[in-house]
Amino acid sequence: MLYFVANFYLNVQLLKMMKFQGSHILSVSQFDRDAIAKILNVSAQMAPYASRQKRCHVLDGAILSNLFFEPSTRTRVSFGTAFNLLGGFVRETVGQENSSLSKGESLFDTAQVISGYSDVIAMRHPQMHSVEQFAQGSTVPVINGGDGANEHPTQALLDLFTIQSEMMHFNKGLDNLNIVLMGDLKHGRTVHSLSKLLSLYNNVKVTMVSPKELQMPDSVISTLTNAGHQVIVTDTMAGNLSCDVIYQTRIQQERFASKDEADLYRGHFSLNKSVYKQYCQENTVIMHPLPRDSRPEANELDIDLNDLDNLAIFRQAQNGVLVRMALFALTLGVEEQLTAYEKPVNWFTNKNR
Numbered sequence: 001m002l003y004f005v006a007n008f009y010l011n012v013q014l015l016k017m018m019k020f021q022g023s024h025i026l027s028v029s030q031f032d033r034d035a036i037a038k039i040l041n042v043s044a045q046m047a048p049y050a051s052r053q054k055r056c057h058v059l060d061g062a063i064l065s066n067l068f069f070e071p072s073t074r075t076r077v078s079f080g081t082a083f084n085l086l087g088g089f090v091r092e093t094v095g096q097e098n099s100s101l102s103k104g105e106s107l108f109d110t111a112q113v114i115s116g117y118s119d120v121i122a123m124r125h126p127q128m129h130s131v132e133q134f135a136q137g138s139t140v141p142v143i144n145g146g147d148g149a150n151e152h153p154t155q156a157l158l159d160l161f162t163i164q165s166e167m168m169h170f171n172k173g174l175d176n177l178n179i180v181l182m183g184d185l186k187h188g189r190t191v192h193s194l195s196k197l198l199s200l201y202n203n204v205k206v207t208m209v210s211p212k213e214l215q216m217p218d219s220v221i222s223t224l225t226n227a228g229h230q231v232i233v234t235d236t237m238a239g240n241l242s243c244d245v246i247y248q249t250r251i252q253q254e255r256f257a258s259k260d261e262a263d264l265y266r267g268h269f270s271l272n273k274s275v276y277k278q279y280c281q282e283n284t285v286i287m288h289p290l291p292r293d294s295r296p297e298a299n300e301l302d303i304d305l306n307d308l309d310n311l312a313i314f315r316q317a318q319n320g321v322l323v324r325m326a327l328f329a330l331t332l333g334v335e336e337q338l339t340a341y342e343k344p345v346n347w348f349t350n351k352n353r
């Protein structure tokens, strides 16, 4: 345990000194504003490769092991796509039932073995802090793709990248942001990580709209209030949605004791065009980590919002590729070599038009 704490502390200190190379990415608490600025800048440099204007196989020959022990579409596929875009190979293990974890193997042992086969590992697991535990056994950088209801650092970074690029259209930045977080704030790891990142900026106002039983954990609220930010906790949408960004979330059914219990909270905070027009500002940007639950009983983000320019959800998901490319480049120490490895794209593509 002492070893674990010491090692984690060392990692945090290393990242605080902006030494990304060889470091795990386990929690957003590792980053200060400079480190985040670095990640967001390198992410922006990845845009020409992701949009196929150029290619950059700077990680030619490297191997990513993508271990996903919980359902995932975007996070898993965008980690893989990001690595492929940089020229690396991806090996995937999906579902605990397909891994020796189901035979009783410890996370430590699995990490020792898989890190021997790989240059970097991305991992999602249902237990809180499991990815940290796994990282103790790994000889290569481990990136947390979501550990239970705890954290989802890469999602929070791509959310921040998205907020920054959306706010640019309104001559705003990450300071002085007025943001609403809505839905299952108790179990939603994306809003936990995002709130902690936002606490690093200046004069942020965060309104947290959720059923009383699904309120944001106190520890996350105090990260914001201790940094001097204004936090409003409410269970009412009316009068509380006037903001720069509204970030909707899904009821995290997999974290409840039963579906029946989750059903108690579904559909209470549906955001549709009529609610948006009534309570949001004219230019409020709509975000959601996705997947949105479009079943009629939930419908947390109605498809009638799809024609709004301010619906940023699909741009947000695309940004996941850029941010994950940046994290691979930084942890594997190739961020200064990108332009040296650029080549033209020689196949037909409509992505760069």
Ligand code: NCD
Binding pocket: 074, 075, 146, 152, 155, 189, 190, 249, 250, 252, 289, 290, 291
């Ligand atoms: C989120 C997650 O897995 O925490 N999805 C994602 O990674 N984009 C949110 C969710 O599943 O509701």
